[in-house]
Amino acid sequence: MSRPDHRPIRQLTPLAVHERDLETCTFCPKLCRSACPVSNAEPRETLTPWGKMSLVNHLAHGDVPLDAAHAHPAWACTGCGRCTTRCDHEIQVGAVLCDARAELDKAGLAPAALDGIEQRVDAVEESMRLAVHELSNEAAFDASSAHAILVGCSYHRHAQDEARLALRVVHALTGERHRVVSSCCGASLSDAGKPAQAAAKGAALASRLAGITSLVVVDAGCAYHLITQTPAGLPTPVTLVDLASRHLERFSPAPGLGEEPVRWHDPCRLGRGLGQYEAPRHVLARILGRSPDEFADRREQSLCSGAGGLLPITFPEAASAAAGRRLDEHSELGGGRVVTACASSLRTFRKAGADAEDIVRWMARSLGVERV
Ligand code: SF4
Ligand code: SF4
Incomplete structure (x- = not known):
């Protein structure tokens, strides 16, 4: 479906690849409105999937000012995909909004709460190195192993016991000692609207893991990011639950x-x-x-x-x-x-x-x- 007075996208022009999806949502009777955890939590029309997609469409067409107030709702999405399950057109709202974030970020319109996100991710990566060092006393740990486990920065920072247990479980299941990855996969930077920086993190990760033959990923968010955008040189990652289901x-x-x-x-x-x-x-x-x-x-x-x-x-x-x-x-x-x-x-x-x-x-x- 397209607007009767069809006009091409004239700003945020890379979003033209999503024009059909943006137009379809804009003229949709909001069939997925009850699916969204964000608009269910904060009931505002602009936070429904329809509202967020329409706003991005209006921004791209220059129908509303390109400013922070109109840009902010693009970040009101967890990328959960629940709206897609309710959509007759199977529109991937989360992915489109993620691309919109990238264009809005380039325009200097990312939320103030994300100021310094690259430096914050670097600091998290540094703290992850220390957390991984703490695991080096585990019998399952081998810094030079050809088998790697990526636990995820959130586990290392907020659930250290679970990070340790993940290493032991993978060892128990496979019989192999593992090196523990202390590099960021780039998922947070991708969510922030910084795809180039996310890709650079992925490439650095692949470079540090050159030569490994297997990679187990524990955190669902890291696994999704690495399986859908596997950096060149990495073996296809396997989730811990998938590995466990094979044993x-x-x-x-x-x-x-x-x-x-x-x-x-x-x-x-x-x-x-x-x-x-x-x-x-x-x-x-x-x-x-x-x-x-x-x-x-x-x-x-x-x-x-x-x-x-x-x-x-x-x-x-x-x-x-x-x-x-x-x-x-x-x-x-x-x-x-x-x-x-x-x-x-x-x-x-x-x-x-x-x-x-x-x-x-x-x-x-x-x-x-x-x-x-
Ligand atoms: S995702 Fe599908 S159901 Fe939801 S607003 Fe867009 S077109 Fe409508
Ligand atoms: S993907 Fe985003 S817009 Fe869709 S239901 Fe989840 S949070 Fe809402």
């Missing part, structure tokens, strides 16, 4: 299992992003001796935790409200533990007071490597 026979019911619910939360970028819905459920079923408990909104319709796409930085109130909605559903269904495979979701749920665990801890319990 199901190694898992048996974990000791001390109680009756309380253990509910699986599909991370958006593992589920809708990579289509890995069965692997974590199969692994948890082996460990629990039964199927994991489920959210009503699950698999393709899973609700986003609000932790992706840098939303906790750009729209912190909407991000915590989105996490609250997810945990409300968890409570209404009987509570218990909520389990995921995404460090950002894990942190968000814990900050909201939930009894949240990472699937890697359950794997470690089952394999007998939780306490060594």
